[in-house]
Amino acid sequence: MLTQKVKKQLENIVGKENVEDSQAAKLVYSYDATPQFQSLPDAIVSPRNTEEVSKIVKLCNDHNIPIVPRGSGTNLCAGTCPIEGGIVLLFKHMNNIIEIDEDNLTVTVQPGVITLDLIQEVEKKGLFYPPDPSSMKISTIGGNLNENSGGLRGLKYGVTRDYVLGLEVVLPNGHIIRTGGKLAKDVAGYDLTRLFIGSEGTLGIITEATLKLVPMPETKKTMLALYQDLEAAARSVSKIIANRIIPTTLEFLDQPTLEVVEDFTKIGLPTNVKAVLLIEQDGNKEQVDRDLDKIQKICLEESAISVQIAQTEEEANELRTARRSALSALARLKPTTILEDATVPRSEIAKMVKAIEEIANQYNVRICTFGHAGDGNLHPTCLTDVRDQEEMERVEKAFEAIFQKAIELGGTITGEHGVGAMKAPYLHLKLGESGILAMKQIKQAFDPNHIMNPGKVFAKSERKRVVVTS
Amino acid sequence: MLTQKVKKQLENIVGKENVEDSQAAKLVYSYDATPQFQSLPDAIVSPRNTEEVSKIVKLCNDHNIPIVPRGSGTNLCAGTCPIEGGIVLLFKHMNNIIEIDEDNLTVTVQPGVITLDLIQEVEKKGLFYPPDPSSMKISTIGGNLNENSGGLRGLKYGVTRDYVLGLEVVLPNGHIIRTGGKLAKDVAGYDLTRLFIGSEGTLGIITEATLKLVPMPETKKTMLALYQDLEAAARSVSKIIANRIIPTTLEFLDQPTLEVVEDFTKIGLPTNVKAVLLIEQDGNKEQVDRDLDKIQKICLEESAISVQIAQTEEEANELRTARRSALSALARLKPTTILEDATVPRSEIAKMVKAIEEIANQYNVRICTFGHAGDGNLHPTCLTDVRDQEEMERVEKAFEAIFQKAIELGGTITGEHGVGAMKAPYLHLKLGESGILAMKQIKQAFDPNHIMNPGKVFAKSERKRVVVTS
Numbered sequence: 023m024l025t026q027k028v029k030k031q032l033e034n035i036v037g038k039e040n041v042e043d044s045q046a047a048k049l050v051y052s053y054d055a056t057p058q059f060q061s062l063p064d065a066i067v068s069p070r071n072t073e074e075v076s077k078i079v080k081l082c083n084d085h086n087i088p089i090v091p092r093g094s095g096t097n098l099c100a101g102t103c104p105i106e107g108g109i110v111l112l113f114k115h116m117n118n119i120i121e122i123d124e125d126n127l128t129v130t131v132q133p134g135v136i137t138l139d140l141i142q143e144v145e146k147k148g149l150f151y152p153p154d155p156s157s158m159k160i161s162t163i164g165g166n167l168n169e170n171s172g173g174l175r176g177l178k179y180g181v182t183r184d185y186v187l188g189l190e191v192v193l194p195n196g197h198i199i200r201t202g203g204k205l206a207k208d209v210a211g212y213d214l215t216r217l218f219i220g221s222e223g224t225l226g227i228i229t230e231a232t233l234k235l236v237p238m239p240e241t242k243k244t245m246l247a248l249y250q251d252l253e254a255a256a257r258s259v260s261k262i263i264a265n266r267i268i269p270t271t272l273e274f275l276d277q278p279t280l281e282v283v284e285d286f287t288k289i290g291l292p293t294n295v296k297a298v299l300l301i302e303q304d305g306n307k308e309q310v311d312r313d314l315d316k317i318q319k320i321c322l323e324e325s326a327i328s329v330q331i332a333q334t335e336e337e338a339n340e341l342r343t344a345r346r347s348a349l350s351a352l353a354r355l356k357p358t359t360i361l362e363d364a365t366v367p368r369s370e371i372a373k374m375v376k377a378i379e380e381i382a383n384q385y386n387v388r389i390c391t392f393g394h395a396g397d398g399n400l401h402p403t404c405l406t407d408v409r410d411q412e413e414m415e416r417v418e419k420a421f422e423a424i425f426q427k428a429i430e431l432g433g434t435i436t437g438e439h440g441v442g443a444m445k446a447p448y449l450h451l452k453l454g455e456s457g458i459l460a461m462k463q464i465k466q467a468f469d470p471n472h473i474m475n476p477g478k479v480f481a482k483s484e485r486k487r488v489v490v491t492s
Numbered sequence: 493m494l495t496q497k498v499k500k501q502l503e504n505i506v507g508k509e510n511v512e513d514s515q516a517a518k519l520v521y522s523y524d525a526t527p528q529f530q531s532l533p534d535a536i537v538s539p540r541n542t543e544e545v546s547k548i549v550k551l552c553n554d555h556n557i558p559i560v561p562r563g564s565g566t567n568l569c570a571g572t573c574p575i576e577g578g579i580v581l582l583f584k585h586m587n588n589i590i591e592i593d594e595d596n597l598t599v600t601v602q603p604g605v606i607t608l609d610l611i612q613e614v615e616k617k618g619l620f621y622p623p624d625p626s627s628m629k630i631s632t633i634g635g636n637l638n639e640n641s642g643g644l645r646g647l648k649y650g651v652t653r654d655y656v657l658g659l660e661v662v663l664p665n666g667h668i669i670r671t672g673g674k675l676a677k678d679v680a681g682y683d684l685t686r687l688f689i690g691s692e693g694t695l696g697i698i699t700e701a702t703l704k705l706v707p708m709p710e711t712k713k714t715m716l717a718l719y720q721d722l723e724a725a726a727r728s729v730s731k732i733i734a735n736r737i738i739p740t741t742l743e744f745l746d747q748p749t750l751e752v753v754e755d756f757t758k759i760g761l762p763t764n765v766k767a768v769l770l771i772e773q774d775g776n777k778e779q780v781d782r783d784l785d786k787i788q789k790i791c792l793e794e795s796a797i798s799v800q801i802a803q804t805e806e807e808a809n810e811l812r813t814a815r816r817s818a819l820s821a822l823a824r825l826k827p828t829t830i831l832e833d834a835t836v837p838r839s840e841i842a843k844m845v846k847a848i849e850e851i852a853n854q855y856n857v858r859i860c861t862f863g864h865a866g867d868g869n870l871h872p873t874c875l876t877d878v879r880d881q882e883e884m885e886r887v888e889k890a891f892e893a894i895f896q897k898a899i900e901l902g903g904t905i906t907g908e909h910g911v912g913a914m915k916a917p918y919l920h921l922k923l924g925e926s927g928i929l930a931m932k933q934i935k936q937a938f939d940p941n942h943i944m945n946p947g948k949v950f951a952k953s954e955r956k957r958v959v960v961t962s
Contacts, residue, residue, distance in 0.1 A: 123837075123839070124734055125730055125733070125734045125837075125839035126733075126837045126838050126839050127733065149736075169679065170679045170683075172677050177676065183683070183686075193926070197926035197929070197930070199924065199930060200924070200927070203837070203902055203904065204837040204838075204839075204902055205835055205868065205902075205903065205904055205907070206646065206835075206838070206867040206868060206907075207642050207646060207651060207868075207907035208835065208904040208907060209639065209904075209906050209907065209908055209909070209911070210904045210905050210911060210915075210919060210922040210923060211911060211919055211923055211927065211928070211931050212687060212690070212691055212949075213640075213653070213683075213686045213687055213689065213690055213691075214927070214931070216653075216683045216686040216687070217682060217683060217686070217934075220679050220682070220683055225682075236738070237737070237738060238736070263595070263596075263597065264594055264595050266618060266619075266708070267707070268706070268707060306778060306782075308779075309775075309778075309779065312776075365676075365677050367593075367595075367596045367673070367674040368595065369595035369596050394677070397677045398675065398676060398677075399676070399677045432673055432674055432675075433673065433675060434673065434675055434677075434678040434679075434680045436678075436679050437675070437676075437678060438677050441679070441681060445680075449681060452681070453671075453681055454669065456663070456667035456668070456669045457669045457670070457671070457681065457684070458681070459667070460669060460684060461682045461684070463937035464682060464687075464934055467934060467937040468930070468933060479681065479682075
């Protein structure tokens with residue numbers, strides 16, 4: 023609990039209007055997009071600049087008060103649920119695009135900038151920021167950095183990590199450090215930049231980032247390949263890449279997902295096929311045309327029943343938007359939607375899709391599968407109801423089997439959603455006890471009082487999807 | 493010093509033939525490519541597999557014996573000079589390409605593989621491993637990983653770090669961990685992969701790496717632009733990039749460098765111009781042709797006196813080889829060659845080139861400048877003689893001024909060579925005391941006995957280019 027004295031000190035730092043602790047405010051920030059995790063913070067604090075963040079961190083460190091940095095709370099790993107109370111740190115005042123540098127092809131931003139706003143601003147200058155998580159309309163760059171967010175363009179362009187040149191970070195001891203810079207090459211010391219990316223706020227607070235931009239591709243084309251056989255679709259994915267073609271986007275949607283997405287978006291998606299691949303390529307016109315020809319051929323060889331190229335940008339955009347709305351569409355069907363992101367090597371996609379089907383049958387749960395097939399990053403999504411305790415236990419077991427299978431195929435428990443509180447009990451499957459120990463040593467070195475987003479990444483128990491309240 | 497007992501234990505681990513401690517062997521491994529650093533190790537140990545590395549590390553940790561992992565010793569930061577004695581760890585037995593995975597576009601290697609061998613092996617399969625340090629004919633992948641090596645293709649393709657998907661690492665406590673995998677996306681825990689890359693053997697021993705490959709570009713073209721004005725060349729670099737063209741390679745050589753390189757290679761390089769840019773672009777034919785047209789136009793607008801496109805692959809290869817031989821060529825002129833890698837944002841290249849000229853004049857030292865201009869990564873190279881103490885002091889001051897200037901322009905003290913022992917006294921210029929403290933916390937957490945490549949990265953004193961013997 024926050025004492026009145028500490029609350030006063032927080033108000034002195036950020037101004038009275040930037041410390042909220044009404045019951046309503048605490049409820050709003052008690053959960054994020056992850057089902058089954060809820061816990062009230064003690065207060066919500068909105069700093070106006072880095073110096074204020076530093077003062078807040080020092081104060082919290084002195085009083086052992088947890089700090090949970092939060093963007094828009096769209097993460098799916100309970101990464102921003104304040105499970106040990108403390109303060110939620112909001113960046114609503116630190117939401118500026120500080121500079122777009124057209125000579126160095128960089129953009130410098132504060133954490134509160136909305137991802138899509140950033141993308142659109144740099145596109146006005148003919149520049150391109152590729153990372154595009156499905157939540158980009160509302161997610162913030164700060165959240166993307168803390169979770170190392172992926173997206174639909176990850177196959178060709180990589181993830182958030184690949185676009186960060188430098189950071190300003192407030193460490194748990196209150197020190198403000200700067201890593202990297204507007205530099206294509208920099209090996210001065212350990213790679214602290216990438217250590218903070220994806221560390222989910224457990225090592226420090228990112229207060230500014232310099233991101234790499236690339237020239238806007240000349241053109242882009244979108245196509246849809248339809249299949250009556252899940253595995254044929256998955257095989258096409260592997261074959262495209264083995265043929266040395268790296269499309270921008272290579273998304274997979276199974277029939278149940280297609281049905282609900284079509285019902286939600288009404289754009290005329292086929293619902294009578296077992297699976298579709300949504301494929302995009304960008305680059306110069308000649309290359310895009312050649313790649314699309316080759317991809318079409320591969321898909322037909324692998325028994326696609328039809329391959330259609332979007333004829334207009336409007337049509338292409340509808341397809342992309344439909345794919346991005348998969349989670350929202352699925353969430354309408356049942357009270358609880360659990361979307362995971364077990365990831366395997368690309369070559370194992372067909373095996374993984376099959377295994378997910380079998381596991382769903384084995385535990386008698388409903389799992390729809392879609393996702394970034396080209397990355398081996400699938401989103402098996404379970405439609406369930408938390409009030410049905412018996413079913414929830416089967417859901418839990420089914421996901422555990424899915425994670426196990428992913429590891430068995432050389433994969434990982436999380437491709438882009440992060441560990442947070444949700445996946446912490448499974449992390450040892452991927453890293454082993456020695457890997458987790460190495461991480462704990464870093465955590466302990468930086469944050470000996472465990473004030474930075476406690477209860478995340480490192481599991482305290484075997485507790486999984488259980489509601490926590492404080 | 494190694495006791496006879498410990499030597500025996502090492503022999504028991506790796507076999508008698510893999511522990512050398514003759515005076516000749518110790519001399520061979522007492523220095524690397526960095527002038528002015530030399531120190532004898534106590535023994536040279538060549539493990540045959542990861543388990544042996546783990547046993548060696550445990551033994552050394554128990555007895556506080558320094559371990560210096562070493563590839564071919566081509567680094568320029570005294571990163572592999574055993575300045576506190578101990579054992580040099582050689583990977584001559586761990587030099588296999590374990591697997592080229594054509595479905596997942598990955599290659600898995602042991603640290604002792606020669607960089608160029610790897611590049612050539614994957615090219616046979618139509619695949620491409622872009623990082624190409626100038627030393628690639630003899631450098632090892634293990635060395636590249638530990639130093640996060642750059643190269644001539646870094647502008648478009650990035651550096652070693654950008655191609656590492658997973659590592660096997662022996663930690664100072666002897667634990668063997670695996671990070672990442674054949675995975676395009678993986679956010680399970682902290683980014684240990686990138687923490688080890690560029691950590692110069694101070695945090696653990698890399699024993700295996702899975703690297704990302706990309707499809708081989710369809711075609712490649714090389715051109716040479718000649719200038720009578722250094723700054724015009726530098727301005728061309730900035731303007732090409734500001735025009736949204738990212739060439740594969742954008743190298744700069746000044747007149748003194750041109751002269752010695754031509755003298756060394758005899759391929760008919762112009763020596764009567766002030767500077768040249770060596771520019772390469774790869775990709776599909778149409779794009780390469782279009783980019784080269786645009787680049788040619790920009791160079792001519794910026795007063796290039798001529799722009800020539802290599803007519804054959806042989807001619808192009810001669811130009812690249814000439815550039816790669818710059819260090820060897822320069823090294824023939826004077827007894828001591830000191831090559832640095834201060835790096836600035838691309839937009840500041842013209843200012844930096846000018847500043848280097850002024851600093852060389854101010855301290856009356858001979859500095860030739862060449863390097864990866866497109867990355868802002870220059871190699872000011874001083875030709876001197878260590879026996880001339882008075883000149884060496886001026887050289888030291890000149891480089892300090894160059895580092896200061898790079899920082900002032902938003903740059904860094906090292907773009908691709910690493911910190912090692914050589915740059916450790918300057919690291920605070922880039923990171924500040926808080927940044928160095930954060931790094932020290934990690935080092936202390938992983939390696940409390942400071943056995944891993946001690947004396948590197950972290951400065952013990954202000955000692956710079958001074959010969960050390962033990």
